[in-house]
Structure formats: structure tokens, C-alpha cells
Amino acid sequence: xxxxxxxxxxxxxxxxxxxxxxxxxxxxxxxxxxxxxxxxxxxxxxxxxxxxxxxxxxxxxxxxxxxxxxxxxxxxxxxxxxxxxxxxxxxxxxxxxxxxxxxxxxxxxxxxxxxxxxxxxxxxxxxxxxxxxxxxxxxxxxxxxxxxxxxxxxxxxxxxxxxxxxxxxxxxxxxxxxxxxxxxxxxxxxxxxxxxxxxxxxxxxxxxxxxxxxxxxxxxxxxxxxxxxxxxxxxxxxxxxxxxxxxxxxxxxxxxxxxxxxxxxxxxxxxxxxxxxxxxxxxxxxxxxxxxxxxxxxxxxxxxxxxxxxxxxxxxxxxxxxxxxxxxxxxxxxxxxxxxxxxxxxxxxxxxxxxxxxxxxxxxxxxxxxxxxxxxxxxxxxxxxxxxxxxxxxxxxxxxxxxxxxxxxxxxxxxxxxxxxxxxxxxxxxxxxxxxxxxx
Amino acid sequence: xxxxxxxxxxxxxxxxxxxxxxxxxxxxxxxxxxxxxxxxxxxxxxxxxxxxxxxxxxxxxxxxxxxxxxxxxxxxxxxxxxxxxxxxxxxxxxxxxxxxxxxxxxxxxxxxxxxxxxxxxxxxxxxxxxxxxxxxxxxxxxxxxxxxxxxxxxxxxxxxxxxxxxxxxxxxxxxxxxxxxxxxxxxxxxxxxxxxxxxxxxxxxxxxxxxxxxxxxxxxxxxxxxxxxxxxxxxxxxxxxxxxxxxxxxxxxxxxxxxxxxxxxxxxxxxxxxxxxxxxxxxxxxxxxxxxxxxxxxxxxxxxxxxxxxxxxxxxxxxxxxxxxxxxxxxxxxxxxxxxxxxxxxxxxxxxxxxxxxxxxxxxxxxxxxxxxxxxxxxxxxxxxxxxxxxxxxxxxxxxxxxxxxxxxxxxxxxxxxxxxxxxxxxxxxxxxxxxxxxxxx
Numbered sequence: 001x002x003x004x005x006x007x008x009x010x011x012x013x014x015x016x017x018x019x020x021x022x023x024x025x026x027x028x029x030x031x032x033x034x035x036x037x038x039x040x041x042x043x044x045x046x047x048x049x050x051x052x053x054x055x056x057x058x059x060x061x062x063x064x065x066x067x068x069x070x071x072x073x074x075x076x077x078x079x080x081x082x083x084x085x086x087x088x089x090x091x092x093x094x095x096x097x098x099x100x101x102x103x104x105x106x107x108x109x110x111x112x113x114x115x116x117x118x119x120x121x122x123x124x125x126x127x128x129x130x131x132x133x134x135x136x137x138x139x140x141x142x143x144x145x146x147x148x149x150x151x152x153x154x155x156x157x158x159x160x161x162x163x164x165x166x167x168x169x170x171x172x173x174x175x176x177x178x179x180x181x182x183x184x185x186x187x188x189x190x191x192x193x194x195x196x197x198x199x200x201x202x203x204x205x206x207x208x209x210x211x212x213x214x215x216x217x218x219x220x221x222x223x224x225x226x227x228x229x230x231x232x233x234x235x236x237x238x239x240x241x242x243x244x245x246x247x248x249x250x251x252x253x254x255x256x257x258x259x260x261x262x263x264x265x266x267x268x269x270x271x272x273x274x275x276x277x278x279x280x281x282x283x284x285x286x287x288x289x290x291x292x293x294x295x296x297x298x299x300x301x302x303x304x305x306x307x308x309x310x311x312x313x314x315x316x317x318x319x320x321x322x323x324x325x326x327x328x329x330x331x332x333x334x335x336x337x338x339x340x341x342x343x344x345x346x347x348x349x350x351x352x353x354x355x356x357x358x359x360x361x362x363x364x365x366x367x368x369x370x371x372x373x374x375x376x377x378x379x380x381x382x383x384x385x386x387x388x389x390x391x392x393x394x395x396x397x398x399x400x401x402x403x404x405x406x407x408x409x410x411x412x413x414x415x416x417x418x419x420x421x422x423x424x425x426x427x428x429x430x431x432x433x434x435x436x437x438x439x440x
Numbered sequence: 441x442x443x444x445x446x447x448x449x450x451x452x453x454x455x456x457x458x459x460x461x462x463x464x465x466x467x468x469x470x471x472x473x474x475x476x477x478x479x480x481x482x483x484x485x486x487x488x489x490x491x492x493x494x495x496x497x498x499x500x501x502x503x504x505x506x507x508x509x510x511x512x513x514x515x516x517x518x519x520x521x522x523x524x525x526x527x528x529x530x531x532x533x534x535x536x537x538x539x540x541x542x543x544x545x546x547x548x549x550x551x552x553x554x555x556x557x558x559x560x561x562x563x564x565x566x567x568x569x570x571x572x573x574x575x576x577x578x579x580x581x582x583x584x585x586x587x588x589x590x591x592x593x594x595x596x597x598x599x600x601x602x603x604x605x606x607x608x609x610x611x612x613x614x615x616x617x618x619x620x621x622x623x624x625x626x627x628x629x630x631x632x633x634x635x636x637x638x639x640x641x642x643x644x645x646x647x648x649x650x651x652x653x654x655x656x657x658x659x660x661x662x663x664x665x666x667x668x669x670x671x672x673x674x675x676x677x678x679x680x681x682x683x684x685x686x687x688x689x690x691x692x693x694x695x696x697x698x699x700x701x702x703x704x705x706x707x708x709x710x711x712x713x714x715x716x717x718x719x720x721x722x723x724x725x726x727x728x729x730x731x732x733x734x735x736x737x738x739x740x741x742x743x744x745x746x747x748x749x750x751x752x753x754x755x756x757x758x759x760x761x762x763x764x765x766x767x768x769x770x771x772x773x774x775x776x777x778x779x780x781x782x783x784x785x786x787x788x789x790x791x792x793x794x795x796x797x798x799x800x801x802x803x804x805x806x807x808x809x810x811x812x813x814x815x816x817x818x819x820x821x822x823x824x825x826x827x828x829x830x831x832x833x834x835x836x837x838x839x840x841x842x843x844x845x846x847x848x849x850x851x852x853x854x855x856x857x858x859x860x861x862x863x864x865x866x867x868x869x870x871x872x873x874x875x876x877x878x879x880x881x882x
Contacts, residue, residue: 147831367827391803395590
């Protein structure tokens with residue numbers, strides 16, 4: 001399928017870009033995804049010092065994970081995908097945080113990281129996983145999940161962490177003023193996107209303007225303002241003493257599934273980056289090496305007492321919108337994270353971005369990702385039984401998030417985005433069954 | 441003289457032999473039957489009696505027959521001259537559910553009549569309509585409708601599994617998934633007629649299996665047994681109207697017109713290799729008659745109609761587009777509309793069968809709309825418009841509580857996932873004006 005969309009790429013992985021672009025695009029990724037740090041606030045029984053330390057360690061680990069991803073094989077995906085927080089881990093953090101246990105969160109992080117790393121070596125044996133239908137489904141599910149979350153954020157200015165998980169208890173009362181701020185921010189982003197010279201920074205510009213307006217209109221809560229005012233300008237983080245592996249059999253099974261989910265998610269991201277940059281067939285070995293580095297990043301995060309750091313899916317949406325995939329951004333991005341890790345005031349200042357402003361950005365990114373996922377499916381090249389399998393995966397995957405009897409199932413509470421995991425599994429099952437006698 | 445394509449078996453004005461027309465008419469009618477399930481969905485939502493549901497089914501079948509006849513007529517350059525029979529439109533499903541819950545049958549029929557007027561009026565301006573509402577908007581709405589239809593299917597399964605006296609019955613579990621398994625089995629492992637009528641065959645076999653397993657309620661069986669074979673349906677002449685429902689029904693009407701225009705264009709294109717421009721006169725006339733069908737069905741007490749996607753798809757795949765088959769379909773539907781026993785067999789269809797049919801229909805709709813969307817996903821502009829609109833639609837399904845809290849005036853534009861997506865797409869389509877240079881990256 002040719003056309004303008006094949007010219008998404010403006011600056012490829014190995015392209016040298018100007019220092020200004022490197023800095024602004026890196027800053028854009030940082031500002032957009034810094035809000036993921038707020039998730040730590042919901043880990044119970046953490047003192048202010050613990051929170052600050054946790055965020056600092058997380059930022060340092062994020063810098064390291066991003067650098068690892070930029071390396072070439074055998075450890076590295078040879079690309080820029082920023083690591084800041086970890087989407088697959090939100091559900092796990094929420095579950096263990098409810099038990100009030102940071103050591104368990106860290107233990108879970110280490111286990112999943114080790115599993116993800118080990119699973120990478122098995123990936124070449126699962127060749128059936130490497131097909132465009134699965135990549136398309138993953139990207140579509142990621143995009144829809146993120147963007148729908150963004151719409152929810154429009155109406156809830158303060159509830160980012162709690163609303164990440166569908167079905168988690170959260171305040172359902174909406175605020176229209178917040179939605180209007182989000183709409184305004186989205187309009188600014190779309191307007192900047194239309195101006196070619198501003199396109200690489202459209203999300204940053206929109207978020208900064210929305211943030212400033214949000215501050216003026218009183219969207220920054222006293223809780224976050226207090227955190228920022230109490231934080232110092234310089235802080236040397238301490239590593240949290242100890243992690244726990246006291247898991248039940250069910251919990252270990254859950255962690256294995258989360259590791260699989262994280263691997264699937266990464267495969268989708270790697271496939272899309274390869275497809276856009278190299279335009280040929282997707283190389284599963286690149287995905288394998290990238291997954292190894294992602295797993296190592298997660299493991300190190302847990303060992304050092306920080307939040308799991310793995311490639312942020314929404315960043316792909318950012319890159320698709322701006323057309324900039326240059327690997328050199330990794331170094332500037334890592335440097336930014338590393339510096340801010342020692343300046344807690346700035347790190348915590350990031351958490352004051354209103355959720356609706358963040359929502360605007362993630363809607364934009366998620367929508368583009370979802371559509372690219374649909375396009376990636378290339379239905380016309382699939383056999384009829386494969387098309388049927390895709391159809392059932394799309395429909396039933398979408399319904400996981402819509403039908404309360406599904407998303408309230410205990411099994412799905414283990415996943416941040418159960419639709420992604422389910423649509424891949426449903427596709428594999430239907431593909432296997434409906435393809436009996438037809439594969440030759 | 442224009443060159444006739446090899447894959448065209450019967451063109452618009454070709455006349456198959458009489459018995460062949462009847463046989464083809466039956467085949468096409470059978471493929472159209474699944475749309476009648478939408479009537480049952482709406483009636484079930486208000487716990488309508490079997491008599492009422494059967495009556496409305498009969499009215500819909502009668503009007504489908506009449507409109508099929510009108511679509512097929514051509515005399516001295518007037519008339520559409522098409523085999524484009526209507527079916528109960530999924531495009532009006534969400535709005536119909538809302539209308540019937542808010543104001544009962546009078547509101548449902550009143551709003552359907554209103555939609556028919558809009559659909560008919562818009563048909564006179566179909567050429568301009570396509571410029572303002574491009575095909576991608578109709579495709580994305582159909583995608584969300586597919587998800588909604590699938591959702592209804594899953595809901596039926598959940599209701600069926602919540603029936604206390606059945607959940608401990610092993611036979612029930614086997615027969616519960618039998619329809620879906622059979623649909624997939626016939627569709628994927630057979631060719632020819634069995635594949636074509638996979639849904640109809642699966643429904644018949646499953647229905648018989650459930651009947652012989654004594655899993656059907658006795659009251660239902662009694663009602664079917666006592667129903668007369670022949671029955672003249674009664675028409676409904678009470679109507680209501682609400683302004684806050686106008687936007688959803690207008691959007692439904694727009695989608696119907698755009699969808700039909702695309703379908704007729706596709707039918708025209710397979711008539712000859714030399715066709716360069718679609719015949720807008722035929723499109724307009726076909727659209728007017730289609731709109732008239734919704735108008736009349738609303739007046740007499742039925743649900744909104746639109747050209748049947750399954751029949752159009754069958755026509756295109758088989759190369760059979762003769763309007764004389766439309767006459768056959770008309771005759772069959774009109775006769776069957778008076779067979780009340782048949783209507784009741786349909787009304788009392790077990791929930792698990794309905795669930796399987798709806799899930800399969802949802803998948804088919806979603807897939808066909810994704811295929812249409814993929815043709816339009818060729819520039820970033822469309823990525824943004826369609827992406828943001830689809831996301832908005834999904835958010836409505838995923839977070840209904842959120843949208844239920846919006847002010848009443850805004851709810852007119854956010855009443856369902858389909859409406860919300862359409863409104864967002866239309867607004868973004870106006871904001872992101874298409875660049876004159878189509879090669880521009882935008």
C-alpha cells in the first residue's frame with residue numbers, strides 16, 4: 001500500500017539531526033511521559049523522602065534503559081524508544097500497592113524483567129508470532145487503549161494514576177472545565193502540527209501552553225503543589241533496602257503472563273519502527289535483541305529500587321506524528337533524565353501537568369498509532385481464514401474493555417491493557433483452528 | 441458499444457428464466473434474513489410481547505418487499521432499475537434502542553418516519569453530500585456499528601448464561617456454542633452454497649438441536665404452535681417526536697445515503713469495463729426509493745431500512761445484478777410477511793443463536809469497514825480524522841458513565857458511540873481541509 005503515509009519518515013534512526021531538534025524532541029518525550037511518575041504516589045506507605053528517592057532512581061534507570069535500547073545487538077534494539085515508567089507494570093504495581101508493599105512491587109519487577117529477558121531467547125522459536133496481523137493488532141490495541149484513556153483524562157484533571165486501569169475504583173464525577181482545557185490543548189497541538197516548521201514540537205508546544213493555562217485556572221492540586229514546594233533543588237537518592245519474592249503460585253503465574261504481555265507489546269513497537277525505517281520485512285532478531293535490553297532495563301530498575309522502566313508505547317505515536325526516529329535523541333533524553341534525577345523539584349514539577357493536558361497529547365498519539373495498526377493489518381494480503389481471525393480478534397479484543405463482566409474478571413486485572421493480550425491470543429487460536437488444512 | 445466484463449452473469453436489464461429468478465430470489469432473501477434480528481434486539485429491550493414483535497417483523501418484511509419492487513422498476517428512463525432490496529438498517533439500531541426506551545413504540549416510529557424524510561430529501565443532494573461527508577466517515581461509523589452489534593451478541597450470551605435453570609445443564613453448554621461453531625465451520629471449511637448460507641444453515645441446525653434437547657421454554661413452543669399460518673399484520677398509527685433525538689437519526693440517514701451511493705456505484709462499475717463516471721441519476725433515484733422505504737416503514741410501524749449489504753455483496757461476488765431478481769425477492773418477502781408462524785419462530789429464536797449471529801455479523805461489518813477504511817488511510821490527515829473519531833466512539837462504549845453526566849444539550853451529539861464518532865469526524869473534516877495537491881504529505 002503506497003502513498004503519502006509511506007513518507008512518514010523525516011529523520012530515520014541513523015540520521016544526524018541538529019542539536020536544537022535533538023534537545024527539543026527529547027524534551028518533548030520527557031514532558032509527555034513524565035506524568036507516568038505520578039503512579040508512584042499511589043504506592044501506599046511511602047514517606048516523602050521515599051517518594052523522592054523512588055522517582056530519582058526511576059529516572060536514572062529510565063536513562064539507562066533508554067541508552068541500552070539504543071545499543072546495537074546483542075543487547076539493544078538499535079533504536080530510540082524512551083523508557084519512562086512501564087505501561088505493562090501499572091496493573092502489577094496497583095495490585096501490590098493495594099497490599100501496601102513496595103518490596104513486593106520491586107520483587108515483581110525483578111521477576112518479570114528476568115522472565116522477559118529469558119523469553120527473548122525463545123522468541124525465534126515462535127515464528128508464528130512474527131506476522132503483520134499480530135503487529136497490527138498490538139498497535140491498534142495500544143493506540144485505542146492510550147487514546148481512550150486520554151479522553152477519560154479530559155474529564156478528570158487529577159486522576160491519572162487511578163484511571164489508567166479500567167475498572168479500578170475512581171471518582172466518576174466529571175469536570176467540564178477540565179475537558180475544555182484538554183480540547184484547547186488538543187486544538188493547539190493540531191494547529192501546530194499543520195505548520196510544518198512546528199510539527200516536530202507540536203506536542204511539546206501544546207502541552208506547555210495547556211500546562212500554563214491549567215496553572216492559571218487552578219488545575220494544579222494542593223497535594224502536588226506541596227510535593228513540589230517541599231522538594232529540594234538537589235537530592236542524592238537512596239536505594240530502597242530490600243525486595244520481596246513472597247508470591248503465591250497464582251501471583252507467579254500472573255507475573256509470567258505480564259512478562260509475556262510486555263514482550264508482545266515490545267514486539268509490536270519494534271515491528272513498527274522497523275517497518276517505518278527500513279520498509280522491508282520485519283526482522284524478529286532485532287525484536288529479540290530489543291526485548292533483551294527491555295528486560296534488562298526492567299530487572300535493573302527493580303534491583304535498584306525504582307519503578308520498572310521499559311519502552312513507552314505512546315512514544316511511537318509521538319515519532320509517527322513528528323516523523324523523527326533518530327537514535328541520537330536517546331543520548332540527550334538519557335542525559336535529561338539523569339540530570340533531573342538529582343533535581344527533585346523539577347521532577348516533581350512535572351507531576352503538576354494537568355491530566356487533561358496529558359490526555360490531549362495521548363489522544364493525538366494513540367489515534368495515529370491505532371490507525372497505523374489498522375493499516376499494518378493489510379487485510380487484502382491475508383487469506384480469508386486469517387481475515388476472519390483478525391476480525392474476531394479485533395471485535396473480542398475491543399469488547400474486553402467494553403463489557404463489565406469481562407474487564408472485571410480477576411485474570412484481566414493483571415494487565416494494564418487486557419485487550420492487547422486477548423486480541424493476540426484470540427488471533428493465534430482462531431488462526432490455528434480456522435487454518436486447519438489450509439496452510440499449504 | 442461498451443464492453444461487457446466476463447464476471448458479469450446478469451446485468452441490470454438481463455432477464456433470467458422465471459424459475460431461475462425465483463431460486464436466486466430465495467437465495468438473496470435468505471442472505472437478507474439476518475438483518476431482521478435487529479428488530480428483535482429493539483423489541484427485547486422493552487420486553488415487547490411476541491405478538492407485537494411478530495407484527496413489527498411482518499411490517500418490516502412487507503415494506504422490504506414493496507421497496508424491492510420499486511427499486512426494480514424502470515419505465516421510460518424513470519426508476520432506479522436495480523436489484524437493491526433493503527434490509528433493517530444497523531445504522532439506525534443504536535438510535536432506535538434509545539428512542540424505544542425513552543418513548544416506546546410511538547417515539548421509535550415517529551423518529552424513524554423523520555429519518556425517512558431526511559433520507560429522502562438528502563437523496564436529491566447526494567452529489568453534494570459526498571463532498572461534505574466522504575466515504576471514510578461512513579466506513580468508520582460502520583466499524584463502530586460492527587463493534588456495537590458484536591457487543592449485543594455478547595450481551596445475549598451473558599443473559600443466556602445467567603438463566604438459572606440452564607446453567608447447570610451440560611447439554612445447554614454444548615448447544616450454547618453450537619451456533620457459533622457451526623457458522624465458522626460452514627463458512628471456513630466449505631465452498632459454494634454451504635459457505636454462502638453458513639449463517640442460515642447454522643441457525644436452522646442449532647434451532648432444531650435446541651428444540652430436540654427440550655431447552656426451549658414450553659410457553660414459546662405453545663405460542664408458535666397456536667399461531668395462525670396466515671395473518672394480516674396490523675399497522676401502528678401513533679407517533680411521537682423528540683428534538684434531542686434528531687441529530688442521531690439525521691446522522692443515521694446521512695450514513696444510509698452515503699452507503700447506498702457507494703453500493704450502487706459498485707454495482708454500476710461491474711456492468712461495463714468502460715464506465716468512467718457513476719450514473720448519478722440512478723444513484724439519486726435509488727436513494728430516494730430507499731429513503732421512501734424508511735419513511736413508509738416508520739409510518740406503518742417498523743424499523744429504519746437501508747439497502748442490504750449482504751445482498752449487494754452477494755450480487756457483486758456472483759456477478760448477478762438483474763433487477764428481475766429484485767421482483768422475485770419482492771414477491772417472496774411480501775408473501776412471507778403474511779406467514780405469522782414464521783415470524784414467531786423468528787421471535788422466539790433462542791438467545792444463544794441470536795448471540796452467535798450477532799457476533800458473526802459484528803465481525804463481518806467490522807472487517808468490511810476496515811477494508812474500506814484502509815483504502816482511505818493514505819495520508820496523515822485521514823489518520824488523524826478517522827483515528828480521533830474512532831477513539832471518541834470507543835470511549836463512549838468504554839466509559840458510558842462519563843458521557844451520561846454531560847449536559848442535556850451536548851448529549852444530543854454524544855448520545856451513542858456512532859453519533860459521537862460521526863460528529864468528531866465531521867468537525868475534523870471541516871477543520872482539516874484537504875490540500876489541493878494530493879501528493880502533499882499532510
